[in-house]
């Protein structure tokens with residue numbers, strides 16, 4: 001349990017900011033090129049290691065690059081520079097329930113979403129009862145998901161995602177929609193994960209949650225890594241940066 | 247090859263996405279899958295009246311089947327064409343309409359356009375089944391030609407998939423694509439021997455002779471259209487009840503392979519940028 005689960009090595013990611021973004025042929029032809037743009041560095045030379053078996057938090061203000069970093073971890077974006085290496089199977093929960101089809105029932109969506117997340121039909125079938133029990137929507141499992149409340153939606157989505165059973169779980173602030181009871185259930189599940197020696201990387205704006213759950217925390221500001229280290233210290237520096245002249 | 251293996255590993259997801267579209271499409275309709283017959287039937291009525299009765303276009307009777315029904319002859323070309331056109335239209339939108347999914351979850355992106363081939367193909371299979379029954383009632387003996395029919399259907403699906411892949415990427419960069427292509431598809435239909443027989447071209451073409459002093463005729467240029475060959479094979483099997491010439495098979499297969507190879511190449515080169523470009 002002393003190894004490294006994820007190594008982020010000098011990762012930089014830029015986006016093109018278009019001054020006049022209309023993806024039409026006319027604008028391309030008029031200007032003789034596709035667009036006028038400048039590069040915006042959403043992540044700038046970020047490096048850190050996530051120890052295996054730890055719960056790792058990412059904090060920072062809006063737009064500081066947290067979700068971008070998670071997407072790079074999840075193979076959705078590809079960094080311009082630097083490398084990300086992970087040791088073990090990785091699963092990301094950036095938005096639960098993406099890929100739900102609103103007209104299909106909860107049951108059909110469990111199978112659909114499970115396979116989008118990379119589970120085989122056999123795996124889903126064997127975990128189906130567990131998924132439904134964890135989500136707490138048993139009564140509505142054969143209803144189309146468009147009739148679900150937004151919390152139920154998240155519960156079902158989360159229940160599927162957590163049953164992918166990865167070695168490294170990457171979570172963007174997806175829990176804020178669930179009620180108190182469900183949030184506690186999720187935290188217990190994260191704790192189980194940790195006991196099983198698995199790694200969790202999470203983003204949250206609730207410092208209470210981060211402090212309670214994370215061993216180590218990284219603080220991003222405008223794409224740069226300001227500080228990485230034990231939870232309490234990093235959170236303190238982050239909070240004190242928010243209150244100038246304090 | 248690696249890429250093919252990756253797609254193969256995602257076959258279950260491909261199947262599930264296809265089922266999602268099939269199941270979602272006719273949810274909450276009374277007639278369900280029967281609706282998929284409505285569009286070809288309406289087109290059949292229109293063309294039979296306008297082209298068959300008013301313009302009196304008369305394709306040659308099926309040889310050796312002896313069939314002589316314009317409506318059936320039309321459908322043998324029209325159903326493959328509407329399949330291609332729906333695959334292109336749906337495939338082209340598949341990335342843009344699943345933007346949310348692409349930006350939030352990692353999976354083999356190519357399954358999105360490919361699943362539209364599956365779901366449109368399912369409808370098509372149903373339509374062709376009805377056509378086979380109709381042609382049989384009219385007196386053709388189709389049974390021995392069914393394996394050939396299935397083979398050409400697969401080849402046409404591969405051809406359409408390749409175009410869908412290319413255009414789905416184009417549509418991510420230029421949303422004009424979908425509007426432009428819907429016009430191109432209409433024009434394409436009239437430049438293919440769907441509602442009129444290719445013999446209608448041969449006459450004027452002979453009269454004009456070689457174009458610009460060469461011995462390339464109008465008909466030669468017309469036959470560059472891959473659909474001309476596909477439609478020929480479909481009509482040979484279904485309407486005439488004979489085995490199509492080997493060259494026709496080769497031409498169709500060649501177009502299909504080229505289309506899929508280019509489509510996959512274009513897709514593979516661009517798929518990494520999809521999440522941020524969308």
Ligand SMILES: Nc1ncnc2c1ncn2[C@@H]1O[C@H](COP(=O)(O)OP(=O)(O)OP(=O)(O)O)[C@@H](O)[C@H]1O
Pocket residue numbers: 015016017042060061062063064065066067068069521522523
């Ligand atoms: N696809 C994109 N194209 C252009 N810019 C982008 C794209 N995705 C993110 N950005 C920019 O990158 C920066 C970081 O965004 P990111 O979503 O990572 O922030 P965040 O730290 O998750 O913020 P929040 O706390 O609000 O979730 C923002 O300025 C955003 O505008």
Ligand SMILES: [Mg+2]
Pocket residue numbers: 066067068172
């Ligand atoms: Mg974010």
